[in-house]
Amino acid sequence: MSEVWAKKTISELAPLLQKREISPVEVTMSVFDRVQKLNDSINAYISINNEEKVLEKAKKAEKEIVVGNYRGPLHGIPLALKDILYFKGETVTMGSKIHENFTPDFDATVVAKLKEAGSLFTGKLNMHEYAYGGTTNNPHFGPCRNPWNIDRIPGGSSGGSGAAVAADMTIASLGTDTAGSIRIPASICGIVGLKPTHGLVSKYGCFPLSWSLDHIGPMTKTVQDAAILLQAITGYDEKDATSVASSPANYVMSLTGDIKGKVIGIEEDFFFNMIDHEVDSLVKKGIRKLEDLGARIQLVKIPSLKFAEFAEYMTFMSESALIHQNNFNQRPEDFGEDVRQSLRMANNPTAIDYLQAQQIRRRLAKEFTMMFEQVDVLIAPTLPVIASVIGEESVFINGQECSQTETLIRLTSPANLVGIPSISIPAGFSKGLPVGMQIMGPAFSEKLIMNFAFAFEQTNPLKGLKPVIGELVK
Amino acid sequence: MSISIDQLLAVKGIKLSEQESKLLQLQWERILALKRDFDVVSHNPEDIILCYGAKGGNEHE
Numbered sequence: 001m002s003e004v005w006a007k008k009t010i011s012e013l014a015p016l017l018q019k020r021e022i023s024p025v026e027v028t029m030s031v032f033d034r035v036q037k038l039n040d041s042i043n044a045y046i047s048i049n050n051e052e053k054v055l056e057k058a059k060k061a062e063k064e065i066v067v068g069n070y071r072g073p074l075h076g077i078p079l080a081l082k083d084i085l086y087f088k089g090e091t092v093t094m095g096s097k098i099h100e101n102f103t104p105d106f107d108a109t110v111v112a113k114l115k116e117a118g119s120l121f122t123g124k125l126n127m128h129e130y131a132y133g134g135t136t137n138n139p140h141f142g143p144c145r146n147p148w149n150i151d152r153i154p155g156g157s158s159g160g161s162g163a164a165v166a167a168d169m170t171i172a173s174l175g176t177d178t179a180g181s182i183r184i185p186a187s188i189c190g191i192v193g194l195k196p197t198h199g200l201v202s203k204y205g206c207f208p209l210s211w212s213l214d215h216i217g218p219m220t221k222t223v224q225d226a227a228i229l230l231q232a233i234t235g236y237d238e239k240d241a242t243s244v245a246s247s248p249a250n251y252v253m254s255l256t257g258d259i260k261g262k263v264i265g266i267e268e269d270f271f272f273n274m275i276d277h278e279v280d281s282l283v284k285k286g287i288r289k290l291e292d293l294g295a296r297i298q299l300v301k302i303p304s305l306k307f308a309e310f311a312e313y314m315t316f317m318s319e320s321a322l323i324h325q326n327n328f329n330q331r332p333e334d335f336g337e338d339v340r341q342s343l344r345m346a347n348n349p350t351a352i353d354y355l356q357a358q359q360i361r362r363r364l365a366k367e368f369t370m371m372f373e374q375v376d377v378l379i380a381p382t383l384p385v386i387a388s389v390i391g392e393e394s395v396f397i398n399g400q401e402c403s404q405t406e407t408l409i410r411l412t413s414p415a416n417l418v419g420i421p422s423i424s425i426p427a428g429f430s431k432g433l434p435v436g437m438q439i440m441g442p443a444f445s446e447k448l449i450m451n452f453a454f455a456f457e458q459t460n461p462l463k464g465l466k467p468v469i470g471e472l473v474k
Numbered sequence: 475m476s477i478s479i480d481q482l483l484a485v486k487g488i489k490l491s492e493q494e495s496k497l498l499q500l501q502w503e504r505i506l507a508l509k510r511d512f513d514v515v516s517h518n519p520e521d522i523i524l525c526y527g528a529k530g531g532n533e534h535e
Contacts (some may be wrong), residue, residue: 312506329486341498344488348479348502356512403504 003037005030006168006468010225013171014073017065024058024065024076024120027171031078031122035169038469041150046083046093046141048123050057055059055177057120064118073228075118080170082158083124084131085111086227094207095127095157097140097334098327108205109231109240110174110216117232122170126160131176131209132339133157134184134408136388139336143390145402146189147467148272148290150432152387155185155408157209157470161191161219165277167412167467172220172229178209179312180219180412183424187382187436190426190462192453193219193406194226195412197443199244201230202237208323210316211242213416213467223425223454227251230446246444254447257455260294265375270305275384286427286437289339289459290452294403300371304363305414309406311364312413314349314357321346330365365418372442380411382424382436411438421446425453426462434462 005013005027032051040047061076084094086104093099106117112330114121126144128136136144136159144159146152147167154163158175160183164171164205175182177195186193194217202214218229224342231252236245262286266272272280291297321328321343328335328343335343371378385395394401415422420443427437437456441449479498480490490498 024497306510307512309509310510311504312513313505313508329488332488341494344479344483344490344494344498345501345505347482347486356509360512406504 001031003034003168006034006171009169009221009275010073010077010172011222012230012269012469013077014075014228017076018070020065024061024078025055027076028054028078028120028122029169031170034167035037035122036426037137038167038169042147042159042163042167042169043142043144044126044169045080045123046095046160046166047091047132049121050172054120054122061118071116071118072232074114074232076120077118077171078120078122079114079172079174080122080125080164080177081111081174082127082161084176084207085174085427087111087121087124092124092207093141094131094259095129095138097139098331099207100140104205105207109202109237111205113233113235124157125164125173128157128159128181129336129339130207130324131157131178131181134181134405136160136185137390145390146433148190149387151389152433153188153390154265155188155387157181158219162186162191162193163461165189165191165219165221172218172225174216174229174233175219175441176206176209177215177217177412177416178213178316179409181415182219183382183407183438184408185424186219186424187438188387190433190434191219191221192218192223192226192423194230194423194446194450195219195229195415195421196200196234196446197244197253197421199242200242200246200421200444200446201233202235202238204237206218208319210319212319213312213316213379215416223423223450223457224255225251226423227255227450249447251447251450254451255454256451257293257458259290259452262377262452263296263375264290264295264297264370265378266297267299267300267305267378267380269377270302270308274397274400274402275381276386276430277350279381279384279386279435282428282430286456286461287379290456292357293455298375299376302364302367302371304360304367307360308364308414308417311357311417312409314353315361315417317342317346318349318354321349341404361417364414368418368420377442377445377449378440380438380440382412382438383408384411386430386433386435392394400427415440419443420447423449423453425456429465
């Protein structure tokens with residue numbers, strides 16, 4: 001079976017499926033072939049669904065399309081999602097030993113919506129245990145590897161999603177993001193990752209890490225595919241207390257690429273401080289391309305960003321300590337060493353620490369709101385560095401040794417603290433590894449930031465390059 | 475009164491080796507340093523209120 005279909009995007013496949021020029025069966029077989037060929041090397045999948053059963057569903061989708069019941073652009077598209085989203089009657093592990101046999105009795109809202117849209121599912125994707133880290137060096141299911149260099153991390157915590165999309169082991173995916181866990185692997189794996197506005201996408205049926213910071217969003221090959229997936233998963237959900245009723249939006253139609261007259265904010269003190277020289281240079285080159293397309297640059301200040309890292313740590317440590325307290329107290333040895341160490345630390349914040357973190361979040365929200373009265377979007381590097389070698393705990397930024405965890409989440413976590421949307425888009429390569437550029441906007445400005453990303457994508461920053469398949473196979 | 479991480483965890487029956495304890499203490503100090511001078515930053519009322527209006531919502535009553 002040809003692997004050609006696995007390499008396509010949703011927006012390329014959907015019209016072919018609708019016109020019956022190809023069948024969902026062919027596309028699904030193509031993806032399974034790719035998974036079977038590459039998963040030993042990449043380890044993007046924690047579990048691969050039974051191929052025969054998925055192909056039966058693909059045949060059913062084909063029949064529906066043939067008789068004219070085409071449901072939309074996800075009908076007959078095989079996807080694989082991060083193994084933290086509940087599927088009724090199927091094992092969902094959260095990348096953990098503790099939940100290795102957990103079988104939810106309901107679908108996550110996003111899963112239900114994708115099933116309703118006609119998507120098929122090839123399996124569940126590797127992740128950092130309980131989404132509690134940025135490397136996807138999973139002690140229970142093995143490390144996930146970066147398709148651009150299998151000695152390197154794919155980022156995390158949605159590392160399996162990043163690697164699988166980059167290596168064409170799924171057509172697209174969903175990840176979750178508490179401090180950057182969609183955008184970090186998107187940046188490191190050279191794909192598109194969108195963290196939507198907090199409340200736009202229901203989190204019902206997603207195992208929490210830190211409820212006030214958690215988000216679910218698309219991880220895709222293109223911006224257009226991110227728009228298609230976002231369209232399918234948004235909407236108010238009474239089962240999620242943080243869900244927000246928002247007006248229906250057509251995200252795909254808003255991708256015109258026209259950004260003339262728009263204003264790009266650049267904040268230098270935080271977002272361009274301590275950045276690898278090559279990453280800095282690539283992102284600034286990307287911003288100049290957007291200027292060439294008619295956008296204007298304005299320097300901005302967000303003074304409370306200097307407290308953002310403290311607020312992120314105190315919030316997610318406190319909330320995650322509550323979520324995991326029973327298992328941590330009763331069976332700490334069943335957590336991987338790094339998560340166990342993080343949970344020990346998570347027991348330490350005081351009520352004052354947590355409340356001060358919330359004060360910082362309120363100050364930041366106010367400052368971001370004021371800033372977005374002057375500019376349309378804020379652009380920054382997604383990460384200060386490129387992918388590090390698997391197992392390394394430190395990274396070097398221009399010769400200076402830094403903590404890997406702190407470095408990975410430093411630039412992405414402010415958008416979680418204030419709940420604004422942020423998209424990571426490939427900006428080029430440094431030392432043969434992808435570099436991402438982050439575009440943030442005001443709450444519910446997904447159309448705007450995706451249009452910026454779409455405009456930039458048209459400049460072909462990755463020059464059409466893909467991971468080299470021969471180097472991926474052991 | 476402040477108690478150490480070791481003492482906090484010991485209450486829950488979790489014992490740390492000397493090396494684990496040192497590492498935790500170092501990491502914790504690094505995180506606390508991220509607070510910088512926030513303790514001395516002046517706050518306006520909205521910075522302190524966290525949804526405590528008697529009728530619900532955020533109003534300062």
